[in-house]
Amino acid sequence: MLKFTDEHEWLLVDGDSVTVGITEYAQKALGDVVFVEMPEVGDTVSKGDDAGVVESVKAASELYAPVAGDITAANEELEGDPSLVNSDPMGAGWFFKMTVADMSEVEALMDEAGYNAFIAGLE
Amino acid sequence: MRYLPLSDTDRSDMLAKIGVQGIDALYCDVPNAVLNADIDLPNHKTEMEVERHLTKLAAKNTVAGTVPFFVGAGAYRHHVPATVDHIIQRGEFLTAYTPYQPEIAQGTLQYLFEFQSQVADLTGMDVANASMYDGSTGCGEAVMMARRVTRKKKAVLAGGLHGQYRDVCETVTQYTDDELNLLTPNPADPAAELQDLMDNVDDTTSCVIVQNPNMFGHVMDLSALADKAHAHKALLVVVVTEIVSLGAIKSPGEMGADIVVGEGQSIGNALNYGGPYLGLFATNQKFVRQMPGRVCGETVDAAGERGFVLTLSTREQHIRREKATSNICTNSGLCCLAFTIHMTLLGEKGLRQMAMLNHKAACDVKAALSAVDGVDVLNEVFFNEITVRLSKNADEVVEALAEKGILAGVPASRLMPNAGLDDLLIIAATETVTAEDIAALASGLEGELS
Numbered sequence A: 001m002l003k004f005t006d007e008h009e010w011l012l013v014d015g016d017s018v019t020v021g022i023t024e025y026a027q028k029a030l031g032d033v034v035f036v037e038m039p040e041v042g043d044t045v046s047k048g049d050d051a052g053v054v055e056s057v058k059a060a061s062e063l064y065a066p067v068a069g070d071i072t073a074a075n076e077e078l079e080g081d082p083s084l085v086n087s088d089p090m091g092a093g094w095f096f097k098m099t100v101a102d103m104s105e106v107e108a109l110m111d112e113a114g115y116n117a118f119i120a121g122l123e
Numbered sequence B: 001m002r003y004l005p006l007s008d009t010d011r012s013d014m015l016a017k018i019g020v021q022g023i024d025a026l027y028c029d030v031p032n033a034v035l036n037a038d039i040d041l042p043n044h045k046t047e048m049e050v051e052r053h054l055t056k057l058a059a060k061n062t063v064a065g066t067v068p069f070f071v072g073a074g075a076y077r078h079h080v081p082a083t084v085d086h087i088i089q090r091g092e093f094l095t096a097y098t099p100y101q102p103e104i105a106q107g108t109l110q111y112l113f114e115f116q117s118q119v120a121d122l123t124g125m126d127v128a129n130a131s132m133y134d135g136s137t138g139c140g141e142a143v144m145m146a147r148r149v150t151r152k153k154k155a156v157l158a159g160g161l162h163g164q165y166r167d168v169c170e171t172v173t174q175y176t177d178d179e180l181n182l183l184t185p186n187p188a189d190p191a192a193e194l195q196d197l198m199d200n201v202d203d204t205t206s207c208v209i210v211q212n213p214n215m216f217g218h219v220m221d222l223s224a225l226a227d228k229a230h231a232h233k234a235l236l237v238v239v240v241t242e243i244v245s246l247g248a249i250k251s252p253g254e255m256g257a258d259i260v261v262g263e264g265q266s267i268g269n270a271l272n273y274g275g276p277y278l279g280l281f282a283t284n285q286k287f288v289r290q291m292p293g294r295v296c297g298e299t300v301d302a303a304g305e306r307g308f309v310l311t312l313s314t315r316e317q318h319i320r321r322e323k324a325t326s327n328i329c330t331n332s333g334l335c336c337l338a339f340t341i342h343m344t345l346l347g348e349k350g351l352r353q354m355a356m357l358n359h360k361a362a363c364d365v366k367a368a369l370s371a372v373d374g375v376d377v378l379n380e381v382f383f384n385e386i387t388v389r390l391s392k393n394a395d396e397v398v399e400a401l402a403e404k405g406i407l408a409g410v411p412a413s414r415l416m417p418n419a420g421l422d423d424l425l426i427i428a429a430t431e432t433v434t435a436e437d438i439a440a441l442a443s444g445l446e447g448e449l450s
Helices: A024-030 A103-107 A112-122 B008-018 B023-027 B047-058 B082-088 B106-123 B135-150 B163-172 B190-199 B223-231 B243-247 B285-290 B317-323 B333-370 B394-403 B435-449
Strands: A002-004 A009-014 A017-022 A033-037 A050-056 A060-064 A069-074 A096-099 B154-157 B179-182 B205-211 B235-240 B259-263 B279-283 B296-300 B306-310 B375-377 B385-390 B424-428
Touching (some): A002 A112, B082 B333, B106 B296, B106 B306, B106 B333, B135 B154, B135 B163, B135 B205, B135 B259, B135 B285, B163 B179, B190 B205, B190 B223, B205 B223, B235 B243, B279 B285, B333 B424, B394 B435
Parallel strands (some): B154 B179, B154 B205, B235 B259
Antiparallel strands (some): A017 A096, A050 A060, B259 B279, B296 B306, B375 B385, B385 B424
16 A cells, blocks of 8 residues: 655555655655665654655755654665665655554555645645 | 945935934834943044054053963964965955855865865864864864764763863753763873773763863873773764874874864964864764764866865755754854965974974973972873973962963963862973073972972
8 A cells, every 4th residue: 555645755555564755756856865864773753753854966855754653674775875766766765664553644644646636736 | 346325315215214203213212321321431532542552551461472481271372474374364365255156266165175184184084174163162063963973962071171162062061951971180190081081981972072182281092992982882072172283193083083173273373362263173974964064075067177165065054954963154264274374384294393393392391390399290191281280379370470471371270160270280382482481481480389
């Protein structure tokens, strides 16, 4: 199941954990990504907490925990090659994985159709 | 650039526009008693009279350079060649403002890059910033950087760290939940200072801050301390208040430092009554994104030509706001330029020669004072500064010698009041000290202590 937040983050649900990244829309708006600061593996976060930073040539954007849970992994590939965020934002450019404390927080998020309508409304 | 003064018509137009009768009406919120208070200032004087008056005032000072001068403890009197002032006075350097537009600031950015390269070289670290206000505020920044890097909030400050640097660290953390463990000074025993630091490092420590040479002039090998800190995932912060010392002693980088904070005043800059000074800040590549301050980088322009720019700007507060590494948005530009020019003129060879002259002067002071009754030299391994224990109150001795035209040094109690250091005098000897100066100091002390 793929879900989206209004901060342009996607969640790929796998059992009781999710993989989190940023969308095509977000990577295009950011421009060339030069650095990604990850959340600490093991940290417990609430929905909306700071969970790292994406830095491009022109801006630094916060990453947020889309739901409450524990950070279980960070994508180490991005340390050596942050451009993966631009070239493959929905796949190899994932940021972190986390457990989900409350599945209803995930269910409340937008699905793909909802997100596409959302970004259409932004143009 | 032309000066375009306002006319009376301009003024009345503006006042009419905002609906105000006269200039005085704009000060309506200031209490009358304060606004129209009698200020006891003399009438204006002619240029000649002012010059005469100020010259008389200045003549009351005992000026370093006209008398035997042994005052150090964080700021040092060195010879700065005339060339330095000649170059920094050039309009292109003197009036150039902050280099945020690289297109029109290549000259400034190039010297900043050279400065950073010099500082990184001297300190044995990977990267340095374009300077901070001074060593003491740099030290405060290091505490905050160590917290960001380690996510721990307990900093351990050595007993031999300059008393005023400790004060600054306390000031910058007074409203945060940082904890500072201020260790007791050990004026006579640097080994004990090191052991005390080792004993106070644990897994909750963010950093250990140690000055080398320390406030009392002792030079220490910090390698074991570096290992201990790293074993507990803490950072070693080394403070260097006399940058010339790096022309003679092992660099902090070689000893395992993670952050180096320094005072660059000794090179290119005069004593300046306490400022402006030149904060040096260097670290290793892996921590560069947590480093505060401006950073200049070398790159190529659209035509492939080498150019320089300010870089890693997203650390800074104009982009990251409250999440920035610091609220500093400047650097000590002219002092930094003076440092770069002086260091370029010296080169490595010149700096090492200068360092040796300093050390020799301090050795001569130690030899002369060891023969004086009532003076006990506390240093074995030192660079250009020693601490002596006097048989009388150091502050009183310094005052008495100052009356006689000898500036004998800094009483340790000035840097750390109420710490039981009242009989200690910190004496600096740079390349500007002569044999006559040393003889005057020795006989002056003899006179005061007998």
